Amino acid sequence: METLAHQFDDVEQQREASTLGMWIFLATEVLFFGGMLLAYSVYRTLYFSAFAEASRDLDIVLGSVNTAVLLCSSLTMAMAVYQAERGNVKRLVRFIGLTMLLGTIFLAIKFYEYYEKYKEGLIPGAHFTWHGSDADHASLFFIAYFILTGMHALHMIVGLGLMSVLAILAWKGRFTPAYYTPVELGGLYWHFVDVVWVFLFPLLYLVHRSS
Amino acid sequence: MIRTYIKVWAALLGLLALTVGAAYVPLGPFNTITAMSIAVTKAVIIALYFMHLRYSPRLTWVFAGAGFFWLLLLFTLALSDYATRRYMPSPTVWLP
Amino acid sequence: MSTEQIVETREHYLNCAFGWKSWLLTTDHKRVGLLFLISITFFFFLGGAFATLIRLELMTPPGDLFQAETYNKLFSMHGIVMIFFFLIPSIPSVLGNFLIPLMIGARDVAFPRLNLLSWYLFVIGGLLTLCAIVAGGVDTGWTFYTPYSSLFSNGQVVLTIVGIFIAGFSSILTGLNFIVTIHTMRAPGLTWFRLPLFIWSHYATAIIQVLGTPVIAITLALVAIERLWHVGIFDPALGGDPILFQHLFWFYSHPAVYIMVLPGMAVVSELVTTHARRRIFGYKFVAYSSIAIAVIGFLVWGHHMFVSGQSQYASMMFSALSMVVAIPSAVKVFNWTATLYKGSISLDAPMLYAIGFIGLFTMGGLTGLFLASLAVDVHVTDTYFVVAHFHYIMVGGTMMAYLGGIHNWWPKISGRLYPETWARVAAVIIFIGFNLTFFPQFILGYLGMPRRYHSYAEEFQVLNVMSTAGASILAVGYLLPMAYLIWSLKYGPAADANPWGATGLEWQTESPPPTHNFDVMPIVTEQAYNYGNASPSVR
Numbered sequence: 073m074e075t076l077a078h079q080f081d082d083v084e085q086q087r088e089a090s091t092l093g094m095w096i097f098l099a100t101e102v103l104f105f106g107g108m109l110l111a112y113s114v115y116r117t118l119y120f121s122a123f124a125e126a127s128r129d130l131d132i133v134l135g136s137v138n139t140a141v142l143l144c145s146s147l148t149m150a151m152a153v154y155q156a157e158r159g160n161v162k163r164l165v166r167f168i169g170l171t172m173l174l175g176t177i178f179l180a181i182k183f184y185e186y187y188e189k190y191k192e193g194l195i196p197g198a199h200f201t202w203h204g205s206d207a208d209h210a211s212l213f214f215i216a217y218f219i220l221t222g223m224h225a226l227h228m229i230v231g232l233g234l235m236s237v238l239a240i241l242a243w244k245g246r247f248t249p250a251y252y253t254p255v256e257l258g259g260l261y262w263h264f265v266d267v268v269w270v271f272l273f274p275l276l277y278l279v280h281r282s283s
Numbered sequence: 284m285i286r287t288y289i290k291v292w293a294a295l296l297g298l299l300a301l302t303v304g305a306a307y308v309p310l311g312p313f314n315t316i317t318a319m320s321i322a323v324t325k326a327v328i329i330a331l332y333f334m335h336l337r338y339s340p341r342l343t344w345v346f347a348g349a350g351f352f353w354l355l356l357l358f359t360l361a362l363s364d365y366a367t368r369r370y371m372p373s374p375t376v377w378l379p
Numbered sequence: 380m381s382t383e384q385i386v387e388t389r390e391h392y393l394n395c396a397f398g399w400k401s402w403l404l405t406t407d408h409k410r411v412g413l414l415f416l417i418s419i420t421f422f423f424f425l426g427g428a429f430a431t432l433i434r435l436e437l438m439t440p441p442g443d444l445f446q447a448e449t450y451n452k453l454f455s456m457h458g459i460v461m462i463f464f465f466l467i468p469s470i471p472s473v474l475g476n477f478l479i480p481l482m483i484g485a486r487d488v489a490f491p492r493l494n495l496l497s498w499y500l501f502v503i504g505g506l507l508t509l510c511a512i513v514a515g516g517v518d519t520g521w522t523f524y525t526p527y528s529s530l531f532s533n534g535q536v537v538l539t540i541v542g543i544f545i546a547g548f549s550s551i552l553t554g555l556n557f558i559v560t561i562h563t564m565r566a567p568g569l570t571w572f573r574l575p576l577f578i579w580s581h582y583a584t585a586i587i588q589v590l591g592t593p594v595i596a597i598t599l600a601l602v603a604i605e606r607l608w609h610v611g612i613f614d615p616a617l618g619g620d621p622i623l624f625q626h627l628f629w630f631y632s633h634p635a636v637y638i639m640v641l642p643g644m645a646v647v648s649e650l651v652t653t654h655a656r657r658r659i660f661g662y663k664f665v666a667y668s669s670i671a672i673a674v675i676g677f678l679v680w681g682h683h684m685f686v687s688g689q690s691q692y693a694s695m696m697f698s699a700l701s702m703v704v705a706i707p708s709a710v711k712v713f714n715w716t717a718t719l720y721k722g723s724i725s726l727d728a729p730m731l732y733a734i735g736f737i738g739l740f741t742m743g744g745l746t747g748l749f750l751a752s753l754a755v756d757v758h759v760t761d762t763y764f765v766v767a768h769f770h771y772i773m774v775g776g777t778m779m780a781y782l783g784g785i786h787n788w789w790p791k792i793s794g795r796l797y798p799e800t801w802a803r804v805a806a807v808i809i810f811i812g813f814n815l816t817f818f819p820q821f822i823l824g825y826l827g828m829p830r831r832y833h834s835y836a837e838e839f840q841v842l843n844v845m846s847t848a849g850a851s852i853l854a855v856g857y858l859l860p861m862a863y864l865i866w867s868l869k870y871g872p873a874a875d876a877n878p879w880g881a882t883g884l885e886w887q888t889e890s891p892p893p894t895h896n897f898d899v900m901p902i903v904t905e906q907a908y909n910y911g912n913a914s915p916s917v918r
Contacts, residue, residue, distance in 0.1 A: 078895075079480075079487035079564070089489045089563045091339070095346045096555045100593045102350030103357075107597035107627050110357055111612065114365055114623050136303050140296060143325075147292040150333045154284060196610040208617040215610045219601070256335075263334045267326045274302055274318035282309040342562065353590045356677055360693070361626045364681070367692035 087253055094257045098264045105223065105268055112216040112275065115209070122209030124280030126202075129194070130217070131185060135277040138181050139269060145174035146266045153259045156252035161242060164255070168239045171262065175232050182225055189214070217276055224272060227265045234258050291332045298325050391794070391891040406491035407894055412477035413792070414498050415468060420861075422464035422505060427854065429457035434816075434847040442834035450833035451518035452534065458521030463543050464505050466777055467635065470642030471588075472497070472553055474784045475581045477792060479557060481885035481892065482575050484566025484901040489559040497552040504546030511535035511542060520831065522632075525613035525624040529605040537606055540599045547592045550638070554588030557581055566884070568903035572666070575883055575907050576659060579666040580645030583673035587634045587641075591677070595631035598624065622688050629680035637676040640740070640772055641669060643780030644711055647733050650783050651715045653881040654730035655722030658908040661714040668707035675704040685756045694753055701751035708744050712737060728802035732783025735810050739775025743768055746821065761831075764824025770817045779809065782860060789864065790874030794891040797871060801863045809856035815849025882909050 080086040116123045152167035193201035196215045204210060238258045241247065247255055302321040310317060331337040336347055392409045402410060432453050436444040445453065476494065480487050488494050511517065517534035519527055528536055561582050565574070601612050602624070611617040613624045652659050659665060681689060681697030715737055724730060746768040749755045759765065789797050819842035824830075828839045835843070877886040884901050885892075 077491075079485065079489065079491060085563055088340075089559050092343065092346065092562060093490060093555060093559045095343055096558055096589055099346055099350035099353075100551055100555075100589055102354060103590055104593035104597050106350075106354040106357060107594040107630075108601070109354075110361055110627065111601070111623055113358065113362065114620065115618070117362070117365060118620075119618060132303065136299065139299055143292065143295045143299065146295075146329060146333050147288060150288050151285070154288070197608055211610075211617055212612070212619065215612055218610075219604065219612075260334055263329055267329055270325045270329070271322050274306070274322050278302065278306040278314075278318050280314065281306040282314060349590065353677065357594070357630050360678065360681065360696070361623075361630070363696065364622070364626065364689045364693035367690040371691040 083250075090253050090257060091260075094260050098260065101227075101264060101268075105220070108216070108220055108223070109271075109275070112220065115212045115216065116279070119206070119209035119212065120280075122204075122206040123213045124283070125204045125206070126210040126213035126217075127277060127279035128281060128283075129192075130277050131188070132277055132281065134181055134185055135273055138178050139273045141174050141178045141181070142266045142269050145171050145178070146263050148174060149259050149262045153252070153255055156242070156247050156255040157249060159247075159249045161245060161247070164242050164247065165239055168235055168242060168255075172232055172235045172239070175228055175235070175262075179225060179228055179232075182221065186218075220272055220276065224265065224268055227268070231262050231265050234261060287332060291328050294328060295325055389889065390893065391889065392894045393794070393891050395894050404495070406487070406495055408476050408480050408488050408491060408494055409792075409892065409894075411491075411494045411498055412473050412475075415472040415476065415501070418498070418502055418505065419465050419469050419473065422460050423857075425509075426457055426461035426465055427857070429453050429460065430850065431854070433457060434850045436833050437835070437843045438840075438847045440835050440837050440840050440843075445833060447833055448518055451520075451831070452516040454831055455518055455520050455534075456512055456516050459508065459517070459539065459543065461773075462521055462635070462639075463546050464501075464508065466639040466773055467550055468501060468546075468553070469639075469781050470646060470777070470784060471557070471581060471584055471638075472501070472549075474646065474781075474788065475557060475584075475642060476553070478788065478885055479560060479578065479581060480564070481791075481888065481896055482578055482883060483561065483564060483569055484884050484897060484903065485560065485564040486895050486897070488556045489564060490556050493552050494556055497549045497556070500545050500552070501549040504542045504544070504549065506542075507545065508539055508542030511538035514538065522628065523599065523602055523624075524628075525602060525605075525621045526615060526619075529602045529613050529624075530611070537603045540603045544596055544599055547596050550588045551592045554585035554592075557585040558589065561585075566901050566903055572663065573903055573905070573907055574666075576648035576662070576665050576669070577645040580641045580648065580669040583669035584638050584641040584645075586670075586673050587638050587676065591631040591634040591638070594627060595635075598627040598631070601627075622684065625684050625687055626680070626689075629683045630677070633680040633683065634673070634676045636769070636772070637672055639777050641672060643736065643740075643777040644669070644708075646780040646784035646787070647715060647736050648711075649881075649883070650729045650733035650780075650787055651718050651722075652908045652910070653787065653879050653883075654727060654733065655719050655724045656880070656910045657718050657722040658906075658910055659714065660717035661710075662907065664710050665714050668710045671707040672704065675700065675707070679704050679751075682751055682756070685753055686760055698751055698753050702748065705744060705748055705751075708740075712741055712744075726803070727799055728797070728806050729783045729787035731803060731806040731810075732779045732786065735779045735806065736776055736783065739771050739779065739813070743771030743776060746771065759824050761829055762824035763820040763828045763830055766830050767817045767820035767824060770820070774817070775813055779813075782806070782809070785860070785864070787879070788885070789867070790878045791885055791890045791892070793868055793871075794874055795867045795871035796874050796878060797860075797867045798863050801859060805856050805859035805863075808852060808859065812849050812852030812854075812856050816846050816853055817849070819843070819845045819849075882907065 076083055077086060080089065148167050148170040152164055152171060155164040155167055189195060193199055194214050196211050196218065200211050200214070202210045235258065238255055241254065298321050302318055305317050306314065330347060336344065392407055402414065405411060432445070436442065436450060442450065476488070514535050517532065517536050517539045519532050519534065519536060523536070561578055604610060605612050605614070611619050613619045613621050615621065648659060648665060679697055679701040681693050682701045685694050746764070750759065750765060750768060786797060786802055789795070823839055823842050826839065828835050874890045876889050884903070887901060888897050
């Protein structure tokens with residue numbers, strides 16, 4: 073039973089407004105990541121060879137696996153919304169759980185990559201040691217890498233938090249075929265975070281692998 | 284509907300394989316273009332099918348596209364500065 | 380039965396619940412608007428205090444009141460407080476919040492709890508910035524240019540940035556709320572082209588808030604990251620480009636000035652029609668011009684960077700686009716003027732503010748065209764010419780529109796009438812004080828006095844003294860409404876639903892409105908501004 077908030081005239085209006093609100097929020101996120109992507113694009117254009125060399129230092133296997141993990145998590149998320157639409161609470165909770173599991177795997181792999189970079193001395197800042205040429209410009213690559221993937225990871229963590237809340241609410245039986253808007257909105261957010269990674273992966277990992 | 288989701292998921296994984304594979308082929312500047320085109324394709328099918336954009340009202344499409352369109356404005360105008368600095372730099376001395 | 384008693388016994392949004400919880404946990408858009416009113420008024424006087432200190436220093440040519448570093452902090456804090464904590468939220472978060480649901484016949488905004496969150500974010504951001512001020516403030520200018528802000532400044536850069544970052548989310552949420560509300564919650568019959576122009580302009584503002592603010596959020600975050608972890612994103616030693624910062628900064632900060640002025644235009648469209656009792660001339664043109672300003676406004680940011688080192692090609696493009704953006708603004712000015720022509724004008728305070736806006740905004744806008752011309756800008760950039768230009772628009776424009784709007788809707792908000800004679804006197808004092816403060820600055824800038832300097836050449840003193848004298852008159856002018864508006868809450872005559880006899884759904888409900896706004900859902904069948912006077916409006 074969807075509670076109709078007092079400001080809305082009917083459930084349809086409420087759903088329309090909620091969904092539009094979430095898409096607008098996602099538009100703000102596009103601009104937020106986009107600002108950093110501009111910085112990345114400018115420096116990549118100016119210092120291409122340094123960026124290419126630095127990019128080859130990233131672990132393409134881990135990056136590809138992580139991309140696959142997130143793409144699978146988008147499938148499980150879509151399935152979760154599908155189950156919510158049909159009122160299959162048990163399956164809904166399971167698919168949210170799967171999504172969370174895949175998200176956690178993603179973060180685990182990511183933090184492992186960060187740890188590797190730390191061991192290699194590639195954390196930008198005072199202790200940055202680059203083995204190749206053009207350390208200054210390579211450092212810009214790694215600054216962009218950590219900021220972009222770091223911001224993305226932060227959004228993933230928030231996403232996991234959202235999923236936990238959804239899982240708990242779902243398990244308590246709050247969602248019915250008549251009302252599962254939060255699941256839908258959570259799905260939109262999750263898919264968006266996936267889309268960001270879909271762009272980050274080639275931009276960061278695949279600058280110039282063909283040499 | 285489930286079938287659609289599976290197809291989209293398979294396509295996404297296929298495109299992932301494609302983008303990784305293509306990265307190892309020396310295409311010069313087209314490497315970036317290829318990678319970005321594949322990324323855009325993935326993003327579009329995630330938006331259309333997983334995010335239900337295909338079944339959403341036109342207004343939603345406008346806002347879904349607005350962010351990317353605005354990003355395009357930012358990129359185009361800002362990069363036009365960098366693209367032309369070598370050819371039309373700001374004079375280092377404005378007044379004699 | 381006296382009107383006093385009617386006000387007392389009828390239940391409305393102010394007396395339906397008492398106590399701090401009913402205010403701090405409110406989701407009523409009208410109460411949220413008042414919460415914002417109190418907060419931004421505080422920041423206005425804080426920003427004004429910094430301005431006072433600046434003008435005191437500038438009375439004499441040598442830098443004798445403050446050290447240079449202190450003076451740098453004064454103008455930086457003046458800019459930051461006034462822009463982020465007064466101008467940007469002012470009209471949208473106070474008048475927009477209060478009026479938009481009323482004007483479209485809705486019970487509230489689409490997301491009332493998000494609205495309250497928006498206020499809390501504003502307060503938190505403001506408090507953090509206040510802490511930064513107390514801890515010494517920043518000396519980077521409100522523009523935070525790198526590498527000074529990221530590598531060399533010793534001020535409270537990170538703390539200030541966090542405050543602005545959080546306040547930015549307040550702005551984003553307000554914009555998001557307005558867009559969804561306007562799209563989905565209009566009363567039956569209220570089609571887009573029957574909306575008051577106030578709504579059109581706020582919609583355009585909301586678009587800018589939603590699409591622009593995230594970019595300054597990430598940009599300032601990058602500066603903070605660079606300071607905190609010594610990673611040189613904008614550090615020239617690593618190959619970083621300070622001009623990149625400027626591109627990212629101005630991509631928001633130019634549209635931000637339209638966030639500040641479009642709501643002022645929103646108010647003026649209402650003031651002019653109400654107090655000339657006239658249908659707006661060229662409704663569709665004015666409506667579309669708001670959207671045009673919002674969109675084109677995103678394409679002109681490079682005009683802040685003509686002398687920064689960006690390529691000449693980019694400068695020329697931005698210069699041309701900056702000329703274009705003036706056109707929709709001019710359309711509005713022409714149409715307001717045509718609306719006034721042969722209108723039944725009553726020169727009460729709101730109309731005085733509206734006329735002031737039209738004249739002063741025109742001057743500010745025209746001088747903007749001077750600045751958009753590359754050749755002129757080279758000479759007057761970073762001089763007091765620029766300072767005068769933007770103060771004409773921000774103060775002569777937005778501030779006057781804000782005051783005009785507060786007066787116009789004061790009866791609706793408070794259920795009281797303000798004292799008209801005092802209001803007119805204050806409006807005139809403000810107009811005189813404003814022009815005396817800022818017109819000399821055009822001349823000073825043209826003659827070459829640089830901005831952001833605490834000392835200047837001897838020959839500039841006379842004009843500077845005039846400017847400071849004007850500022851003191853302006854201060855008196857601003858204090859007067861504070862005084863009599865508060866006075867009117869207790870002693871002003873009670874207002875009925877529609878003291879101006881204006882069109883618009885907000886005037887169809889009582890003053891002050893009940894919490895749920897309308898007892899019966901309004902159904903709209905007429906165009907906006909359906910005044911009796913036949914006007915040669917363009918359909």
